[in-house]
Amino acid sequence: MTDDWTRRAFLGRLARSGAAAALVSGAAAALYEPSTLGPSPTPRLAQTRDFRQGLALEPERIVVARVGTAAESTRAAIEKLGGMSRFVRPGEVVALKPNIGWDRTPAQAANTNPEVVATLIRLCAEAGAGKVIVTDVSCNEPRRAFTRSGIWQATEAAGGIVMLPAEHRFREQDIGGRILGRMPVLTPVFAADRLINVPLAKHHSLSRFTGAMKNLYGVLGGRRNRLHQRIDESIADLADFARATLTVMDATRVLVRGGPQGGSLDDVVAVGEVIAGVDPVAIDAYSCRHIGLEPIDLPYLWLAAARSIGQPDLARLSIEEIG
Amino acid sequence: MSDAPNTSPLAKWVVLRWARRASQVLFLALFLACIFLTVAATGGGFDPSSSQGLLFPTEVFLYFDPFAALLVTLATWSLHGALALSLIVLVSGLFLGRAFCGWVCPMGTLNHACSEVSPGLKGSRRIRANQTRPYQRIKYFILAGALASAALGSAVGGLLDPLCLLTRGLSLTILPWLDYGTSNALEAATTSGSLALQHAADRAYDAVGGVLLYQRGAAISGGFLAALLFIAALVGNRAIPRLWCRGVCPLGALLGLFGRFGMLSLRQNEDRCTSCGQCDLSCSGAASPRPGQKWQRAECDLCLNCVASCPEDALTLGLAGRTSAHCVDTPDLGRRAIVASVATGAVLVPALRTGSASSIEGRPDPECIRPPGALTEEAFLSSCIRCGQCMKACPNGALHPAFHEAGLEGLWTPVLVPRLGYCEPSCTLCTQVCPTGALRPLLEAHKTGKDGAPMVRLGTAFIERGRCLPWAMGTPCIVCEEFCPVTPKAITFEQIDQVVEGKTAALSRPYVFPSRCNGCGACEYVCPVHDRAAIRVSASGQSRDPRSSLLLDDRPDKAL
Numbered sequence: 001m002t003d004d005w006t007r008r009a010f011l012g013r014l015a016r017s018g019a020a021a022a023l024v025s026g027a028a029a030a031l032y033e034p035s036t037l038g039p040s041p042t043p044r045l046a047q048t049r050d051f052r053q054g055l056a057l058e059p060e061r062i063v064v065a066r067v068g069t070a071a072e073s074t075r076a077a078i079e080k081l082g083g084m085s086r087f088v089r090p091g092e093v094v095a096l097k098p099n100i101g102w103d104r105t106p107a108q109a110a111n112t113n114p115e116v117v118a119t120l121i122r123l124c125a126e127a128g129a130g131k132v133i134v135t136d137v138s139c140n141e142p143r144r145a146f147t148r149s150g151i152w153q154a155t156e157a158a159g160g161i162v163m164l165p166a167e168h169r170f171r172e173q174d175i176g177g178r179i180l181g182r183m184p185v186l187t188p189v190f191a192a193d194r195l196i197n198v199p200l201a202k203h204h205s206l207s208r209f210t211g212a213m214k215n216l217y218g219v220l221g222g223r224r225n226r227l228h229q230r231i232d233e234s235i236a237d238l239a240d241f242a243r244a245t246l247t248v249m250d251a252t253r254v255l256v257r258g259g260p261q262g263g264s265l266d267d268v269v270a271v272g273e274v275i276a277g278v279d280p281v282a283i284d285a286y287s288c289r290h291i292g293l294e295p296i297d298l299p300y301l302w303l304a305a306a307r308s309i310g311q312p313d314l315a316r317l318s319i320e321e322i323g
Numbered sequence: 324m325s326d327a328p329n330t331s332p333l334a335k336w337v338v339l340r341w342a343r344r345a346s347q348v349l350f351l352a353l354f355l356a357c358i359f360l361t362v363a364a365t366g367g368g369f370d371p372s373s374s375q376g377l378l379f380p381t382e383v384f385l386y387f388d389p390f391a392a393l394l395v396t397l398a399t400w401s402l403h404g405a406l407a408l409s410l411i412v413l414v415s416g417l418f419l420g421r422a423f424c425g426w427v428c429p430m431g432t433l434n435h436a437c438s439e440v441s442p443g444l445k446g447s448r449r450i451r452a453n454q455t456r457p458y459q460r461i462k463y464f465i466l467a468g469a470l471a472s473a474a475l476g477s478a479v480g481g482l483l484d485p486l487c488l489l490t491r492g493l494s495l496t497i498l499p500w501l502d503y504g505t506s507n508a509l510e511a512a513t514t515s516g517s518l519a520l521q522h523a524a525d526r527a528y529d530a531v532g533g534v535l536l537y538q539r540g541a542a543i544s545g546g547f548l549a550a551l552l553f554i555a556a557l558v559g560n561r562a563i564p565r566l567w568c569r570g571v572c573p574l575g576a577l578l579g580l581f582g583r584f585g586m587l588s589l590r591q592n593e594d595r596c597t598s599c600g601q602c603d604l605s606c607s608g609a610a611s612p613r614p615g616q617k618w619q620r621a622e623c624d625l626c627l628n629c630v631a632s633c634p635e636d637a638l639t640l641g642l643a644g645r646t647s648a649h650c651v652d653t654p655d656l657g658r659r660a661i662v663a664s665v666a667t668g669a670v671l672v673p674a675l676r677t678g679s680a681s682s683i684e685g686r687p688d689p690e691c692i693r694p695p696g697a698l699t700e701e702a703f704l705s706s707c708i709r710c711g712q713c714m715k716a717c718p719n720g721a722l723h724p725a726f727h728e729a730g731l732e733g734l735w736t737p738v739l740v741p742r743l744g745y746c747e748p749s750c751t752l753c754t755q756v757c758p759t760g761a762l763r764p765l766l767e768a769h770k771t772g773k774d775g776a777p778m779v780r781l782g783t784a785f786i787e788r789g790r791c792l793p794w795a796m797g798t799p800c801i802v803c804e805e806f807c808p809v810t811p812k813a814i815t816f817e818q819i820d821q822v823v824e825g826k827t828a829a830l831s832r833p834y835v836f837p838s839r840c841n842g843c844g845a846c847e848y849v850c851p852v853h854d855r856a857a858i859r860v861s862a863s864g865q866s867r868d869p870r871s872s873l874l875l876d877d878r879p880d881k882a883l
Binding site: 103104105106139140141143144146147148149150152153155156157162164166167168169204205206223225226228229230231258260261262263264267 | 363365366367368369370371372506509510512513524525528529532533536718719747748749750771792798799800801802804805806807808809810811812816831849850851853
């Protein structure tokens, strides 16, 4: 038996098996984590995002424009607010967040009017924006929603960039709200310098009215179907989490019933307004009247007011109408 | 494995063999393009009204499949639409035999590639594997059985059609795998911390995501099982080259039989033959090309390997009705075996239908929810060739291969699984790609019930109150109502104030209006009760079958 062993072979084998043992133990040591009692602690790192930094803004003003086409009204409203250069500085990346939730055509008034989106892209470009991206987390299949809403086509024609809500474009983040904790959020929005919220005014079965504040649901991924259980609080949480630079509400045509998805042209009323301002709460307070509601009917406006997110009291706002 | 040619006739065959390879690559590429492009036309180039269609008819290969056409024609006693194009292949078979198998068929090409590139067998073992053997008769028995089943009204034989097998295999297996890998690679690139990688991934997604990724994720219920047959067919090439084509393929069998009066024949010159075995080594059909053996016309797929590899110029392919006694025109199958095959195929139909749950004979399975435009179950099973085109086309990933839902006979036919995806009212893609009319072509108006068209219903939604948050748990929700895409909504709610532990909660409790519900499954898809939804669609009330109507008001003659 000893014939088979030389000292050299023995030492060689010893060295190799020793190296293997060291490697395995080293890896185990590096990966070892002691088991702890109870749930693993998750650090709370709320990252609210204020897209208004460095800008001198007048949140009490809202402008209501009713001049001809959707594009003309949009342009007039922004001009009245002082022009896009008040909100966007040269070279900045701007994210537009229209409502592109549904596989519906523009006439069905379930998604933001593509003309409003295209006009805003052009205004941003004129103000010298480096890049304008258009994004949303659709409820229906996103490629169809982006196409059928007409927003994909309008964005490309106006020189904007369509950013589909692909899985890899989400990052889990702590919303830091009273209801909302860790949720996947759309990274292109939070990587941008400025955020322009471009909702449309329409009926919503649960929150009654969906406009600027509710539109921010569309920066979230994951299981947002649970948010409906505390819808008013979660809408307020989101408005607190992401403060858009500017809100431009499309009320060119308004879905007054069967929202938020609509489908029947009988439920659509032509209003012909574009409403712009800094304060989403004020804009929602103004716009909800298009579907026959008053600010007092919408609890989330007052939750937001209590958190100093905005002003739902129309008497305290300066509402400037054009046309 | 071909020796360098040194005489001119050999050079001619070598060139022709390259032409055959080019043809195989071309058709395989076309087929893959069709599979990948079976997606809705979406993007900035499309205005909202034009996003209904596909870029081109991606199901085109199946129109040229005479086996599928024969199955459906026998089962329904009508030759459906563009399936008439398959006559071109069938008639070409009269002159060229199984040239389709060797030059065109993409499944044949994949098998060919698996047998030739890094082959599992070499040398004498491969020569042995390439001898004509009795197992090659099995495909004729399968053909006979499938046609007998079809004559009794079941297109179940489509399970073994090579083009269906490949479409299914790619759509339900390979593409989901690719999707999984691509999604994870994108995720890894995004979280890598490298900005360059992140940008590259983002750009790659925008460039190819539309064709490479399933938009709603690639979960295919039962996809793995549906894949096994496809994978087995490919792995079989390790043991016997082109095992599937030689032993199983009923389309090959059909073309082989049709090639009986083929114009091209192999001429074998025994005087020149040195029995070197090159022809046997390279024969892809196991057709006995060697001089001295009887050339099997029905097994030869005209791959030209034998004539292009014969160093002695002992083999040529030329125009000739029949060469001599050296040729077998039709395989000797034996009358008893054929009768047995036909009988088996015939008995299979009642066996499958009585031996398991089946919507035929009024024993419906609640989960047998068919795609829009589906014919009544019996007619559907007569027309559906289980190709899987509809499942690939569905932009919501809602259609899946049935395992148990449609009974044994309905294996791998399409069913809607609302928990994984719902049927979008504006979409009619599945009905556009169905090559056999098992799904009737629909317009958007048929699905929405607008413009006076009767609404197509897939089933009806039922609320399980014990699992519903407002009904059972005093918690507001009503997501189902929000997502319900029909107008007026098929889900409505009653607002009540419920006292829970002394606190009053304002709740909206959902109800379903069965006369408005189209069974699309959007409510089940979004229900926040994560595993078994609190609102679920079952096939009751489906418009294709008046027998399943729920309401007295729904007169059968009003149903579509």
